[in-house]
Amino acid sequence: MRGPGAQKGMSLVELLVALTVFAFVSAAAVSVLNIGASGRQQVEDVTDDLGALERARSVIRTDLMQVVDRPYREANGGELIVPMLGGVDADGTIPAGDSEKVLAAFVRNGWTNPNGAYPRSSLQHVTYILRGSDLIRRTRPFLDAAERTPRTDQILFSNVQEVGIAFELGVDWQGDWSPQQGKRIPDALRLTMVHPVYGRLQQDFLVGGME
Template identity: 30%
Template sequence: MTSILSSRRSAEHGFTPVRRSAEHGFTPVRRSAEHGFTPVRRSAEHGFTLVELLVALFIFALLASAGVAILAFSVRAQAAASDRLTEIAGLGRVGAIVSADMAQVIPRSTRNREGDPLPAFDGLAVSNGEPFLSFVRTGWTNAEGAARASLQRVEYQFVDGRLERVPFAMLDGAEPITRSVLLDDVDRLSVRYRIDNDWMDTWQPTRAEGLPRAMELTIRRRDGVEYRQLFLVGTGY
């Protein structure tokens, strides 16, 4: 009977654990939902924390810095490649012009403005502001049909870091016409001439119409790049 009374008393006073839990909201899931403990709902209601914003800004700054660095590197690489291509094109143009001149050299002596005789081919050591190469070449194009010969006297000079080509309107006693700069930013320029089986720094012909077999041109740019090329003389092509 005591047991029956205890059960009734428990039922009367709500001591049943399951019912009490349900009545007073002790169920973990329901309590979590009622008081907003679910992480997803809390994040949606309250937004990002300061730490999360700082981390996001830091990552964005890293990505922006990397993008700027890559862009700057690309610009520098493009500029360097453009400069190198321009330099290669300039050297190629010099080689083509000198090669055409040397191939068209003919053994024809001339006279200067004072009437002194000049050899057909005069090759000296390079000196700033002075002609180091003088010759007569054929194949001077006459597109306008002017009253002149197809022969032309040409000089090469090294002036203040520039390689210049100086043509003359007439073979004997004429003033030079407009000179052209073949290459600039030249630090050093040297030439050698092939005489029989030897290379010489100057060409000293035994007769006025004598020609060397070949010429070697060495150009050192101010950036340290050195260019050397051999040219056959008087081959006619």
């Protein structure tokens, strides 16, 4: 017999119940932690994507606002090319890699050269290219290209499933651009991208106006 001060221990059944409850609580806690970590990662991914999209828009907006009417030559040394080409006209004229699609090519002003550090002008040739799922901005150090002129590629936005481009002339939008009706530069450019997460993204940019 137990004395009055004796303590009663847990039975095997009670111990099993306690362990089962503890296991459920632990599993729930781990699940909550995983959900929290996953949620934070998703927020970080969205923040990164939106930041990249805003930076791309800023670069494109600055480029297009400073488009100028200045013809140039490609490395083949052929005829002068008009200051802006887009769509099929650009893709068939501007040199690019086999897996690349030229969306637009143009000349812009305002390329900074602090204290004249580099032997070049403020004019810059810019090409927008779709390579795989990346929207690329391609530039070169000189306006007129030579055979071995180096080029610099900047990824503006990644993981795009589709990219479309259109050019405004008056009240009409068209998918290709070359000089027409006496106008060498369009009024605006429309860029449309399809993203697997954010769907269809569309932005209109004014062209020229800051010469």
